Amino acid sequence: MAITSRHRHGEPVWMRNLFIGASVAFVGLLILLPVISVFTEAFRKGFSFYLRSISDPLALSALRLTLITAAVTLAANLVFGLAASWLIAKFSFPGRNVLLSLIDLPFAVSPVISGLVFVLLFGAQGWFGDALSNHGIQIVFAMPGVILATIFVTFPFIARELIPLMQEQGAEEEEAAVLLGANGWQIFRRVTLPNIRWALVYGVVLANARAMGDFGAVSVVSGHIRGRTNTLPLHVEILYNEYNFSAAFAVASLLALLALVTLVAKAALEWRIRAEERTAVMEDVA
Amino acid sequence: MSRLRQHSVIPGFGLTLGYTLSYLSLIVLIPLSALAVKGAAQPWAQFSEAVFDPRTLAAWRLTFGTALIASLINAFFGLIIAWTLVRYDFPGRRILDALIDVPFALPTAVSGIALTAIYSQNGWMGRWLQPLGIKAAFSPLGIVIALTFIGLPFIVRTVQPAVDDLDPAVEEAASLLGASRLTTLWKVILPALQPALIAGFITAFARALGEYGSVIFISGNMPMKTEIASLLIVTKLEQFDYAGAAAIGLLMLVSSFVLLFLVNAGQWWSTRHLRRVS
Numbered sequence: 001m002a003i004t005s006r007h008r009h010g011e012p013v014w015m016r017n018l019f020i021g022a023s024v025a026f027v028g029l030l031i032l033l034p035v036i037s038v039f040t041e042a043f044r045k046g047f048s049f050y051l052r053s054i055s056d057p058l059a060l061s062a063l064r065l066t067l068i069t070a071a072v073t074l075a076a077n078l079v080f081g082l083a084a085s086w087l088i089a090k091f092s093f094p095g096r097n098v099l100l101s102l103i104d105l106p107f108a109v110s111p112v113i114s115g116l117v118f119v120l121l122f123g124a125q126g127w128f129g130d131a132l133s134n135h136g137i138q139i140v141f142a143m144p145g146v147i148l149a150t151i152f153v154t155f156p157f158i159a160r161e162l163i164p165l166m167q168e169q170g171a172e173e174e175e176a177a178v179l180l181g182a183n184g185w186q187i188f189r190r191v192t193l194p195n196i197r198w199a200l201v202y203g204v205v206l207a208n209a210r211a212m213g214d215f216g217a218v219s220v221v222s223g224h225i226r227g228r229t230n231t232l233p234l235h236v237e238i239l240y241n242e243y244n245f246s247a248a249f250a251v252a253s254l255l256a257l258l259a260l261v262t263l264v265a266k267a268a269l270e271w272r273i274r275a276e277e278r279t280a281v282m283e284d285v286a
Numbered sequence: 287m288s289r290l291r292q293h294s295v296i297p298g299f300g301l302t303l304g305y306t307l308s309y310l311s312l313i314v315l316i317p318l319s320a321l322a323v324k325g326a327a328q329p330w331a332q333f334s335e336a337v338f339d340p341r342t343l344a345a346w347r348l349t350f351g352t353a354l355i356a357s358l359i360n361a362f363f364g365l366i367i368a369w370t371l372v373r374y375d376f377p378g379r380r381i382l383d384a385l386i387d388v389p390f391a392l393p394t395a396v397s398g399i400a401l402t403a404i405y406s407q408n409g410w411m412g413r414w415l416q417p418l419g420i421k422a423a424f425s426p427l428g429i430v431i432a433l434t435f436i437g438l439p440f441i442v443r444t445v446q447p448a449v450d451d452l453d454p455a456v457e458e459a460a461s462l463l464g465a466s467r468l469t470t471l472w473k474v475i476l477p478a479l480q481p482a483l484i485a486g487f488i489t490a491f492a493r494a495l496g497e498y499g500s501v502i503f504i505s506g507n508m509p510m511k512t513e514i515a516s517l518l519i520v521t522k523l524e525q526f527d528y529a530g531a532a533a534i535g536l537l538m539l540v541s542s543f544v545l546l547f548l549v550n551a552g553q554w555w556s557t558r559h560l561r562r563v564s
Binding site: 010011012015016019020022023024026027029030031032033034035037038041079080083084086087090091093099102103105106108109110111112113116117118119120121123124125126127148151152155171174175178179183184187209212213214215216219220232233234236237240245248249252255256258259260262263266267 | 294295296297298299301302303305306309310313314315316317318320321324363366367369370371374376378382384385386387388389390391392393394395396397398399400401403404409410411431434435438457461467470471492493495496497498499503516519520523526528531532535538539542543546
């Protein structure tokens with residue numbers, strides 16, 4: 001017993017303390033300090049200036065675009081995530097692994113390039129640029145471009161959470177439901193959905209943080225038209241570049257708050273999912 | 287089992303296959319091929335002009351150099367942090383663990399302006415560095431700091447499970463055979479963590495190559511000095527030089543695909559290798 005405990009934490013005390021100290025100092029300086037500074041800078045000119053900055057009409061219109069973009073993006077990627085995970089987890093077919101890698105592709109694409117591809121398609125000199133301008137449709141430098149770029153950068157998030165879980169759960173429960181005469185929608189609604197709901201929420205929470213916070217991709221396609229194509233992160237940039245630092249940090253503090261809420265929700269969901277996995281294992285054993 | 291699923295009784299195969307493939311093509315495959323075609327279908331002289339002119343070359347050097355330094359710093363501290371989080375219990379451990387995810391969740395523009403505020407000459411860190419003659423913001427050092435910030439979680443979250451999976455029997459054996467703890471750490475544990483460390487390092491490096499939001503505020507964006515490759519793409523687009531932007535973008539895309547392919551190939555190799563050994 002003495003040996004096990006000695007080996008579990010086998011390092012000498014000085015080394016242990018050195019490692020803990022280095023970890024705390026590094027994370028504190030590198031990560032905690034910027035988070036704190038967002039809030040202190042935001043309130044530097046007082047609370048009323050803060051309120052005025054975040055209730056400014058341009059800030060509110062940026063907030064509105066951010067919320068609309070996130071809502072459309074999440075709905076679109078949620079439907080896709082469900083379809084893709086149903087396909088990959090419940091059926092076996094040639095090319096399944098290739099499909100899996102293709103779904104992950106947007107993770108490997110940097111933000112600016114995620115915006116660039118849509119400019120190359122729909123911009124003035126893009127593939128469909130002429131066709132679109134002939135019909136008076138504008139995608140780039142307008143809301144559709146912002147939404148498309150956001151869908152691209154958050155594309156794998158929900159599918160990625162659902163696929164491994166549904167693969168692990170297999171298809172037996174659904175097969176039983178078919179034998180009992182359920183139709184496809186009933187199976188999904190009554191059998192599959194209850195099994196995956198927390199992973200689904202988890203994926204949506206992560207995708208939402210990315211959708212509301214994306215900067216590089218949206219900045220390329222939006223054109224920075226104030227009051228029209230500015231999202232919250234772009235509004236932060238504009239205020240900052242005008243040397244309106246306190247207002248920039250006030251708006252940034254909203255995004256920082258979103259990030260903190262996301263992290264808390266993520267931790268709570270992870271706890272919940274683990275608890276459910278434990279009960280599932282216990283039921284299996286029983 | 288797989289045979290059974292091929293003739294599955296479960297409905298929806300055609301529907302989900304059709305929907306998945308169309309959506310994937312519309313959102314991901316067609317846009318990416320637009321980049322590939324636009325980037326590659328231009329005369330070589332024009333392509334190399336866009337990709338290798340002195341200003342772009344300086345941007346490549348800066349981008350790869352700062353990404354490399356930031357990932358090396360992260361590999362060192364990320365390893366220590368992952369080890370500390372898994373092996374030691376101390377007050378605040380869970381908070382430390384949660385903080386690691388902040389760079390994932392915090393919008394890059396927010397981290398960008400926050401880091402700039404801290405490291406500019408009047409900032410919390412900048413005012414201490416200034417008398418030492420160190421200029422952090424608006425210099426390559428600032429870019430390294432931003433890239434270290436965004437890269438840390440990639441290394442910690444890759445190494446953490448590997449530390450968790452270490453077989454305690456191996457450490458015990460090393461100790462019983464008379465190895466000191468330092469020797470065990472260096473000769474037994476570090477080699478076992480090496481695949482995860484390398485995978486995390488490459489992932490962080492690939493992410494750093496394409497980073498934009500957190501860098502452009504702190505870098506100062508001076509051509510030839512502190513201008514990163516992503517920013518050049520944006521500049522070229524603003525000048526309506528689509529072909530030039532596509533050329534740089536294509537090269538960046540190919541480098542990150544190659545890097546991530548290496549990670550996947552490495553993981554595939556090491557699982558196969560380990561399975562054969564055991």
